[in-house]
Amino acid sequence: MSRTLSIADHLLSVGRRLQEHGQTREAAQIFGRLAGLTQTLSPAVAEEAHNRLGQIYLDWNDTRAARRHLTAALALHPNCAHYHYLLALASANDEHCDPRRANLHYRRCLELAPEQIEYLCDYAEFALNQDQIGVAVRALRKAAQLGTDDPDLLGRIARGFRRAGRTQEAADLLRAALFRHARDRRFRQLWQRHQFELWQAAEQTSRRRRSSAAAPVILPMPRRKKAVRMFRSKLVRTDPPEHLKGPTILPFHLHRREAT
Numbered sequence: 001m002s003r004t005l006s007i008a009d010h011l012l013s014v015g016r017r018l019q020e021h022g023q024t025r026e027a028a029q030i031f032g033r034l035a036g037l038t039q040t041l042s043p044a045v046a047e048e049a050h051n052r053l054g055q056i057y058l059d060w061n062d063t064r065a066a067r068r069h070l071t072a073a074l075a076l077h078p079n080c081a082h083y084h085y086l087l088a089l090a091s092a093n094d095e096h097c098d099p100r101r102a103n104l105h106y107r108r109c110l111e112l113a114p115e116q117i118e119y120l121c122d123y124a125e126f127a128l129n130q131d132q133i134g135v136a137v138r139a140l141r142k143a144a145q146l147g148t149d150d151p152d153l154l155g156r157i158a159r160g161f162r163r164a165g166r167t168q169e170a171a172d173l174l175r176a177a178l179f180r181h182a183r184d185r186r187f188r189q190l191w192q193r194h195q196f197e198l199w200q201a202a203e204q205t206s207r208r209r210r211s212s213a214a215a216p217v218i219l220p221m222p223r224r225k226k227a228v229r230m231f232r233s234k235l236v237r238t239d240p241p242e243h244l245k246g247p248t249i250l251p252f253h254l255h256r257r258e259a260t
Contacts, residue, residue, distance in 0.1 A: 008034060008045050019052060028056050035069065047076040054086060063094035081112035085119055092126050099130055117143045121156045128163050137164050144173050151186040158194055170194060 011030050018027035034041065034049035041049070054070035057063075067090045074083040088105035091097045106123040113119060120143040127136035140160045148154060154177050161170035174191050181187045 008037070008041050012045055012048060015049075015052065019056070024056050024059070028053060031056070035072070038072070043076050047073050050076070051083070054090075058086060058090055061093070063090045063097070066090040067094070067097070079112060081109040081116070081119075084109035084112065085116075085122070088126070089122070092129075102126060103130075115146055117146055117148055117150075117153050117157075120146075121153060121160065124160045125156075128160065133164050136160060137166060140164070140166075141169075144169075149177070149181070151184075151190060154187075155190050155193070158190065162194070162197060167198060 011034055015027045015030035015034070018024075018030065031049045031053045034045065035053055038046045038050075050069040050073035054066045054068075054073060057066035057069065067087060070083055070087045070090060074080065074087065077083060084105045088102045088109060091102035091105060092099070103126070106119070106126060109119055110116070110123060120139045124136040124139040124143070127133075127139065140157055143153075143157050154173065158170040158174050161167065161173070171194065174187070174194050178187045178191050
């Protein structure tokens with residue numbers, strides 16, 4: 001028995017294929033057509049259309065349009081951690097958006113999915129950009145405690161620890177991963193990268209100190225106080241003259257010629 005797809009389902013299927021093959025502009029046109037029919041579509045189709053549109057606009061760095069469609073998708077599925085995560089990214093990357101809105105979505109997505117290390121890493125990076133060092137360190141420690149053998153995630157956690165000034169925690173994390181994967185060059189590269197960045201930071205600090213120490217310093221030169229008194233309605237200096245050195249006699253040697 002064959003089943004005939006509705007027009008909406010057919011358009012959604014076409015849009016998926018176009019997006020998978022990298023034709024995002026054509027896919028966005030189809031999803032936008034579906035999003036305009038939200039009132040007449042089934043909730044599942046409308047939610048997917050808004051979700052896919054939101055991710056496309058987020059890839060295009062159009063954060064305002066991305067937030068609009070992701071908010072519509074979230075209204076249809078309020079407890080979706082991934083929608084809160086995408087909204088947090090869109091809000092954090094929008095300079096005209098209040099950072100507290102991104103913080104709210106990050107916290108909500110972590111409440112719904114507390115063991116997602118990627119969410120924790122992104123939240124820690126956002127907190128570091130907002131100078132919330134304590135919040136970032138707690139998120140990084142939780143991500144490290146969850147444990148992962150993904151080199152990309154381990155690198156992000158270690159980089160976050162270094163930015164927060166917790167270099168020892170970064171070293172402990174990478175050393176343990178290197179011990180578990182001694183023959184995997186990817187973890188060796190993470191450790192070498194960690195050592196290089198520590199050396200680079202120490203070298204920059206040393207350069208700043210040398211440049212500040214090499215700056216010219218102008219010392220105050222004390223001036224001799226002048227002694228003056230009134231003499232016939234005039235100011236006359238009475239301080240003694242400064243001591244002058246005597247003439248310097250250079251040695252002059254005469255070489256006597258010996259008689260031949």
